[in-house]
Structures are given as structure tokens and as C-alpha cells.
Amino acid sequence: MTTQTLNAAILGASGYTGAETIRLLAHHANVRVGAITANAQAGRSLGDLFPHLHPFADRTLVKAEDVNWDGVDVAFGCLPHGASEELLGELPAHVTVIDLSADFRFRDPSAYATVYGRSHLHPEKTRNAVYGLTEFARAELAKKPDIIACPGCYPTATLLAIKPLVEAGVVSPRDIIVDAKSGVSGAGRGLKEGNLFCETAEGLHAYSVGNHRHAPEIEQELSHASGAPVLVNFTPHLVPMTRGELVTCHVKLANGATVDDVRATLEQRYADEAFIKLAPKGASPDTRWVRGSNLCILAVFPDRIPGRVIVVGVIDNLVKGSGGQAIQNMNVAFGLPESQGLTMEPLFP
Template identity: 50%
Template sequence: MRLGVRHPGLKFVALTANTHAGKPMASVFPHLAMAGLPDLVANEDVNFSDIDVVFCGLPHGTSQKLVADIAQENSSLRVIDMGADFRFRNAEDYGPVYGADHVAPHLQEKAAYGLTEHNRDAIRDAQIIACPGCYPTATLLALLPLVKSGAISTDDMIIDAKSGVTGAGRAPKQNTLLAEAGESLTPYGVGVHRHAPEIEQEIGLAAGKKVAVNFTPHLIPMSRGELITAHVKLDGAKNADEARKILADAYEGEPFIRVAEKGVIPSTGHVRGSNYCVINVFDDRISGRVIVIAAIDNLVKGSAGQAIQNFNVAFGYPEATAIEALPLFP
């Protein structure tokens, strides 16, 4: 909403939040008090028949039910889903990861994976745009061009990932209390995080074979920001310079991807509050390996900014509309 209220093609006509239904937006998000937004209502109180597009930011297992219902009410309505429910290209892959069968598998064929830079053609016409998770966004932007070109091997991929506490959502949780998370770096989802199969799906698609990745996320005591460090084997590329050149060529002209100059280490501070992604490649001290580092803001390029970027692609607006802002510093 912070980004969308400045978009010339978006008008927010209904905002739903069942636990806050009946409240003005200012009482839930005071920083949006001046945005002129409608009061919050329950999902069932919205007439979806006159709405062009719905942005969903719901827990897994929730948006699939809502989308199935509103698609019956308005078959021309388009959905941009920031949740997990339509990210798997095969609906049968959803259950083993999220612990319940997909309730709307018939809609999966109408969904496109919403990694903008790598799937624009499908996004442009899809009824449902499934925005990737924040960790897959950073990881795939860093690695997909290298995998597609054969520059790196898909064997023995190790992805070390770190995110601010907003990655855990806004609901109060003990592990994200200031006294618990402050001054403490904590791995979580060790060996079982739900974003790993999503990363494997897309890397496997690019490689043309089934792949497995070693993925470990960490909670960092800061509000926002995400950084992934990928340790990978070289294949077609000889060194980090060649891999960096492949990335630079692949992303030439992309408005939000910056492949940094040699030696520049990406930092979350380079992208804070923006829709940008900064990537670089470094030679490992272990022969035949490189280290690929990428930084994004998990709430913008990792979520809401990418959703609006996908909206722009789907509805024919210049891709950077409403998300041109440079990173915040300090």
C-alpha cells in the first residue's frame, strides 16, 4: 500500500484484514494515515465483481481458498499473490511441503511464477501471478543466469541466507521479541525450510534436471533486509570474473538488478527500502568454486515491490512505475 498509493494506475477500493475488520487503516498502520485508504473489512464483505486485481498477502493455505471463491465470482479478475499457495508449478508438490493438499489445483495452470526478470512473458497474461518467496527471489536472481549458461554446476550448492525479523511477519512471536532477537543471530528451519523446494524447482527447471540445494536461513536482529551467500562449483566458467560477466550480460538493461563492480561486496544497506538487487561474484579460496552474494530488501524486491513490478508487467505500465525510489541511507 505504501508503494501502491503513488501508482497512477492503482486505486485501492477494498482492504481486507479479518482480524482488524471495521478499523481505519490509521489504527493498524499509523504511517498510512495520510494515504486516504478505505477502512478494513472482512473478506466476505467485499464485492469482487467490479475489481480488476487483488493483491494477496495471506498465510499459506489461505489465499488458495479465497482465490478459488473470487475467481468464480469474477472470472476476469487477476490475482497477484505474495503468499506461497501458487508458487509450485505442479500443485501436487504443494502438499508435502506445506502439510496439506492444495484445494484449488485446477487454478495452478492459470498461475505464473512471478520472478519478474525471468518470467515476464508468462506473467504478462497469467490470471494468477505467484510472487516468489523472499529467499528464492534473492537466490534465483543470483544463480539462474549462471545455471542457464552452464557457468556453474548444480551439484553441491550451499546457500547461506539471512533476513531481518520482518521476514517472520507482524504477529507477536517469542523468537522475534527485542529481548530474544536483539544481539542474537539465529539459524532456523534448519534442513527443512519451505523455500528450499521452491529454489530447487526453479534451478532444476533452468538446468533441465532434478537438483537439491543445501539451504539454511538465519534471523538477523534488524527490521528489514536480506542477504544470501551461495557457495557453488564452477563448470563452464573459469573464475569469478567470467561468472560476473555472464551475470552482467544477462541483466543488461534490467532496471532493478545491479551486478556490482569487481571487489564490491553487496550489503543490505545498499538496497534498503528499494526494489533493487545487488549481486557480485568472488573467487573462493577452494579451487574450482566461487561465492555469489546477493542483497535485497525482503519487504520490497522480496515481496511488495516485486508484486507491483509484476502488476506493471501484467497491466502494461512501465515496469518501474511507483517503485523507482532509490535505497534509503542511513
């Protein structure tokens, strides 16, 4: 049992991602939460913004520029894209950066520029960052890289569902359709008309149809897995619930594989994983099964169209799709038990 204690800074604590990361770290035996920043809210207490974070309610929020980085081991970047690269790319070399924004997810800086409409300020850093889909990146994470880029919530759920299948060659990488649905917290805490209660309650709609920013991220990772360029038909939908995410992946069987082969591939790949589970045959996962937890639950179904299969996955977008995966990556990078601080059961009902 390790007695190592890490000093963690939380950058951008006024949003849901920052708050959830703090909530999870409160139960981590090997982490002390140090500086907590929120530039626009500097001088206020964290409890003013998030009364539920009782252990840290009296902590004063500071500006990132006022953080003393001496003694800080790890920085969780919970900032919007653009703001992350400006700050995190300039931190002292001794600080391990775990970025929850999109700023370091693309290995090719030109891809980032295409998707996010701005040139990357630190192209070499994004080339060398580790894409932190934990279950597929342990060897790289164990080297304690300078920057760990946590995947987006949609890519996390989608890749956990179908990346092993592409790697194993049991599905075609050329005919992938992903229907995704997320709770409103995935859009962040910023005040936007489209996220107001009266705009989202009792309704369901697709958004960013045909051009969502997570599609190229998914394609990057599946292309790497298949060894050839992959395109994904990806359509997200906003669901009137607080948190939770469900992806329904429609794929074509390949190389003579059957639906049973697909399930067996996932069972074998995730047999020893603490956070990836397969639902019983015939059971369709519900986002309530993972609410508040770091779990991902998958299920495999035959399609009525011959030669096709459907894989369903659910995660909590704020935990496995955000703060939980970030902490899981930290645990691996610093040689801590991977499940440390993340063993809570889902909340139900």
C-alpha cells in the same frame, strides 16, 4: 504514456506485506487502491494499525467476504499460506490475482502438499499459475494470467543470484550451498515469542535448519533452468534488524568457466534491467544499499577453494522480496511501464 487506472484490492492488510504493498501503491500513477481487507481487524481504520500510511489512514478495513468485486481489476493476496488458496481460488474470473503467499508457487500440487502439509484446494489453478520472478517471466506475465504467484523472499534473492549461471552452464547445478540471512520482518507481524525484541536483539541464529520451506521452491526453479533435478543446501538465519536480506551462494564452476565468466554472465543477463545491479569488483553488498527499494545488488568473488565461486545478493525482503515485486509483476501483466511506482531510491542511513 498510458492513462489506464486499475482498481486494486488488498487482501490481508494487517501484516507487513499488505502494509508495504499499500505504501508502494500510494505512489503508483495508474492504480487506485480500493477495498482493503483484514478479517480480524474489520471495522477499524487502517491508520489504527499503520499510522504511517497517511493517504489511507481513514479507510475502514473490511472482511474479504464483504468485498464487491465488480470493477476490481487486480487483487493482491497478502494472506498466510492456506488462507490465500481458500479465498483467491474463488475470485471472479475478471480479477487478476497476484498472490504473495506460497499457495500457488508450486507447479506440482503434490509438491505443495509435501512442503506445506495440506492438499491444494485448487490443483489446476496452481498448475496454471505463473511464477512471478519478473526478470524471468515477462513473456508469461504479458499474457495477463489469472494467477501470478510471487516468489518467496529467499527464493527471489537466491534465484536472481544464481539462476542465470545455471542456465548458462557456467556453474554446476549439483553442488549449491546457500547461506541466507533475513531481518525479523520476514517472519511476519504475528505475535511470536521468538520474534520479540529480547529474543532477537544482540543475537544471531539459524532456523528451520535442513528443512526450510523455501528450499524446495528454489529447487523447483533451478531444476527447470537446468533441465534436471537440482538439490540445494539452504540454511537461513534470523538477524536482529527490521528488514533486509542477504544470500551468500557457494557454487562450483563448470564447463571450464572462470570467475570472470560468472561475472560476465550476470552482467550480460542483467545489462538492461532496472532493478538488478552488480556491485563494483571487490565490493561486498550491504542490505543498507537496498533498504526500502526494489533493487537487488549482486557481487561475485573467487573462492579460496579452486574451482569454486561465491555469489552474494542483497534485497529488501519487503520490497523486491514481496510487495515491490508484486507491483512489478502487475505492471508487466497490464502493459504498464515496468518501473512505475518503484523508482524510489534506497533509504540510507
